[in-house]
Amino acid sequence: xxxxxxxxxxxxxxxxxxxxxxxxxxxxxxxxxxxxxxDVAALPFGIIFGALAVNAGLSPFGAQAMSLFVxxxxxxxxxxxxxxxxxxxxxIVVTTFVVNLRHALYSxxxxxxxxxxxxxxxxxxxxxxxxxxxxIVFKRFEERGALPYGQWYFLGSSAVMYANWQLCTLVGxxxxxxxxxxxxxxxxxxxxxxxxxxxxxxxxxxxxxLAVIAAGVVALIANPLPxxxxxxxxxxxxxxxxxxxxxLFREDQVERLGALDSDVTPVxxxxxxTNE
Amino acid sequence: MNEGLMIGGMALVTFLxxxxxxxxxxxxxxxxxxxxxxxxVAPSVLAxxxxxxxxxxxxxxIQRPPDAIPLVATLLAALVMWRSKHLLATVIVGIxxxxxxxxxxxxxxxx
Numbered sequence: 427x428x429x430x431x432x433x434x435x436x437x438x439x440x441x442x443x444x445x446x447x448x449x450x451x452x453x454x455x456x457x458x459x460x461x462x463x464x465d466v467a468a469l470p471f472g473i474i475f476g477a478l479a480v481n482a483g484l485s486p487f488g489a490q491a492m493s494l495f496v497x498x499x500x501x502x503x504x505x506x507x508x509x510x511x512x513x514x515x516x517x518i519v520v521t522t523f524v525v526n527l528r529h530a531l532y533s534x535x536x537x538x539x540x541x542x543x544x545x546x547x548x549x550x551x552x553x554x555x556x557x558x559x560x561x562i563v564f565k566r567f568e569e570r571g572a573l574p575y576g577q578w579y580f581l582g583s584s585a586v587m588y589a590n591w592q593l594c595t596l597v598g599x600x601x602x603x604x605x606x607x608x609x610x611x612x613x614x615x616x617x618x619x620x621x622x623x624x625x626x627x628x629x630x631x632x633x634x635x636l637a638v639i640a641a642g643v644v645a646l647i648a649n650p651l652p653x654x655x656x657x658x659x660x661x662x663x664x665x666x667x668x669x670x671x672x673x674l675f676r677e678d679q680v681e682r683l684g685a686l687d688s689d690v691t692p693v694x695x696x697x698x699x700t701n702e
Numbered sequence: 703m704n705e706g707l708m709i710g711g712m713a714l715v716t717f718l719x720x721x722x723x724x725x726x727x728x729x730x731x732x733x734x735x736x737x738x739x740x741x742x743v744a745p746s747v748l749a750x751x752x753x754x755x756x757x758x759x760x761x762x763x764i765q766r767p768p769d770a771i772p773l774v775a776t777l778l779a780a781l782v783m784w785r786s787k788h789l790l791a792t793v794i795v796g797i798x799x800x801x802x803x804x805x806x807x808x809x810x811x812x813x
Contacts, residue, residue: 462790463789463790463792463793466790466793467793484705485705488705488706488709491706491709492709492712495709495710495712495713496709496712496713496716497716498712498716501712501716505708505712509708515704515707515708515711516711518708518711518712519708519711519712519714519715520715522711522712522715522716523715523716523719526715526716526719526720527719528747529716529719529720530719530720530722530723531740531743531747532720532743533720533721533722533723533724533727534723534727534740535740535741535743535744536724537723537724537725537726537727537728538727538728538732538737538740540724540728541728541729543728545725548721548724548725548728549717549721551724552717552720552721552722552724552725553717553720553721555720555724557747557751560744561744561747561748564743564744565744568741615772615775615796615797615800616793616796616797617751618751618752618755618756618772618776618796619775619776619779619792619793619795619796619797619800620789620792620793620796621748621751621752622748622752622776622779622780622783622792622796623779623780623782623783623789623792623793623796624744624748624789625745625748625749625752625780626780626783626784626792627783627787627789628744628745628748629745633742634742634745637742637745637746637749638745638746638748638749639749640746641745641746641747641749641750641753642749642750642752642753644750645749645750645751645753645754646753646754646757646758649754649758649761650761656750656754657747657750657751660746660747660749660750661743661746661747661750663746664742664743664745664746664747664749664750665739665740665742665743665746667742668739668741668742668745668746669735669738669739669742672738
């Protein structure tokens with residue numbers, strides 16, 4: 427009996443030191459689970475979009491089709507506003523392009539972690555890439571590196587975002603005209619706190635702090651710009667500030683010192699940077 | 703206005719922004735400098751979304767107490783995340799704080 431306990435204990439210790447076994451299924455489920463707070467945040471937006479779209483003059487079918495095939499919240503809202511003003515379809519398509527430009531930065535950021543993924547998966551991942559999935563997936567990849575089943579984590583995150591967005595759009599379309607002033611409820615605030623939580627979780631060193639401050643200042647100054655252009659400018663400013671901060675605070679040297687010690691995992695190294 | 707044409711066009715341009723980098727960047731060797739720089743995209747975009755919402759509510763600077771509610775609730779949420787590292791708890795605390803503050807503020811006099 428005593429001996430058996432000993433064996434169990436040693437197995438348990440071993441498991442503590444090993445990376446948990448990841449399978450496509452476990453990664454998919456982890457992606458779904460980690461994205462749930464983002465779904466909570468997107469929920470009111472989906473409902474408000476559905477309601478606004480039918481009130482703006484889109485057919486119920488068109489409103490749902492936009493969520494199904496475009497699947498880009500900001501662009502859908504702006505397009506809805508333009509439909510209400512009877513703007514041409516071409517103008518709306520060009521506007522959509524401008525609004526969504528930041529997604530090119532997202533895919534460039536995630537791509538290095540997805541090199542091992544078979545090419546046939548990439549169109550699906552591209553189609554379902556949103557602000558929310560980008561942030562969740564990036565955080566996972568940055569903490570754990572290029573995972574063997576990283577695409578399943580991505581797709582798990584996409585799946586719950588997609589399902590949530592379709593369902594909320596449908597609710598908004600059906601409830602449409604019966605919801606008085608859906609924007610007055612303040613439910614959009616859910617997205618603000620969710621994104622704030624993600625920013626805080628990403629503040630692992632001083633250069634990231636500098637990037638966040640620079641992006642915030644540029645976003646405030648560029649706030650009057652239309653079509654989410656301020657967001658794009660702020661993202662670029664944040665990247666530049668982060669790179670400057672990294673050499674300013676000599677973080678690359680800290681990273682190199684950490685790399686010399688073979689026992690230091692990437693996670694431990696980032697903590698070292700925080701505690702320097 | 704042709705609804706189908708508009709939605710088809712929107713879907714196409716959106717896909718043409720999201721997909722190509724995913725396919726191309728994985729095939730070529732990116733310099734480490736670029737990869738390091740891209741790691742700042744996520745926190746920067748998030749900050750750029752949140753900060754104007756809380757500091758410029760309704761696109762105007764904070765003037766009256768109710769304008770500051772999003773800011774106060776967001777700071778509280780940031781504190782919860784910092785201490786707990788639990789995103790869902792952070793979201794719930796933030797939303798509850800926001801709703802409570804909004805409901806409670808008129809009790810303290812005209813706003």
